[in-house]
Amino acid sequence: MTDELLIKFLLKETSEEEGIAVQNWLDAAPSNAKHFEQFKQIWNSSKKLSTQSNVNGDEAWLRFKQRASAAHQPLVRRIKPTYQWLKIAAVLFLIAAAWSVYSIFSPVSYTPITAGNTINKQLLPDGSEVTLNKNTQLSYATNFKKNRSVHLQQGEVFFNVLHDKTRPFVIDVDKIAVLVVGTSFNVKHLNHQTEVIVETGIVKVSLGKDEIALHKGEKIIIKNTTDKLVKMQSTDQLYNYYRSNEFVLNNTPLWRVVEVLNEAYNSEIVIKDPAIRDLTLFTTLKTTASLADNLKTICLTLDLKSVRNENQLLLSKNTK
Structure with a gap:
């Protein structure tokens, strides 16, 4: 996406086809929308300066070109002189030049945080706290005190975000953006x-x-095929097991328990008999206990049996 086209879009001078192209680009990724907002702020600043400045458009362009060349990278293309707003754009280019050259030599980088076979709990530079479940990859902007931006590559993280209205906390997960000011929540991307x-x-x-x-108490689940966001009530506290070290089961259906146990123990428990899927459990299991011990408790409670079949653990009704 060129700066020229973005300026035309801001001035509402794009053709219908150009306007659609810009809008599609904005919708494609949260990072594009963020870039556009920064660009818009620079543009708004340039309009204020343009009323006070008698800068020569051609001279401004030449100075900008020299700065861009010094950075060895083509930052923008010159706007055709037929546009009447060249002088305003020249001011924009002068402002953007300093920002762009600075970005080239001091690009925004991200600091990784990972969790392997253990839970990883850390404080971010702004004082916010993150707890990473096993096998999680997360990164945060190195200039985090100014830019509270986080990328979740994979895994599960509990965020306890420090309240700050002036600097929203943004998490990018593929094409999804999560925006908060100060709150606590769990994000899983698997x-x-x-x-x-x-x-x-x-x-x-x-x-x-x-x-x-x-x-x-509300949650949302977004799959690849999701095209409309629909929230729902969170019906249990099992998402919290890696922080509480407990599987709290309160009228919890067996299929849900199996789902979480498979995730926690990296196992493959299979409910062989569909008739037992919705049997409910009222108990608390410890994450420090072995999978075999927790399955034993479940089987005794619901009168089930567990049979190993290669890598699978098959659950069915006890017929004895």
Whole structure:
């Protein structure tokens, strides 16, 4: 996307085809929308300066070109002189030049945080706290105190975000953006599916043009095929097991328990008999216990049996 076209878009001088191209670009990724907002701020500043400046457009362009050449990278293309707003654009280019050259030599980089076979709990530079479940990859902007931006590559993270209205906290997960000011919530991104569960406060989740606000006790599940965001109630506290070290089961159906145990122990428990899928459990299991011990408790409680079949553990009704 060229700066020339973005300026035309801001001035509402794009053709219908150009306008659609810009809008599609904005919807393609949260990072594009963020770049556009920065560009818009620079443009607005340039309009204020243009009323006070008698800068020569051609001279300004030449100075900008020299700065861009010094950075050995073509930053923008010259706007055709037929546009009447060349002088305003020249001021924009002078402002953008300093920002662009600085960005080239001091690009925004990200600091990784990972969790292997153990839970990883850390403080971010702004004082926000993150707890990474096993096998999670996360990164945050190195200038985090100014730019509270986080990328979740894969895994599961609980965020306890420090309140700051002036600097929103943004998490990018593929094409999904999670925006908060100060709250606590859980984000899981596994197997091409993203889940957000809010524990306190309000969280805004956006996908393309669609945006939804989640409150305490609400969650959203976004799959690759999702085209509309729909929130729902969070029915259990099992998402919290890696922080609490407990599987709290309160009228929890067996299929849900199996789902979480497979994730926690990297196992393959299979419910062989569909008739037992919705049997419910009222108990608390420890994450420090072995999978065999926890399965034994479940089988005794529901009168089930567990049989190993190669890598699978098959659950069915006990017929003895």
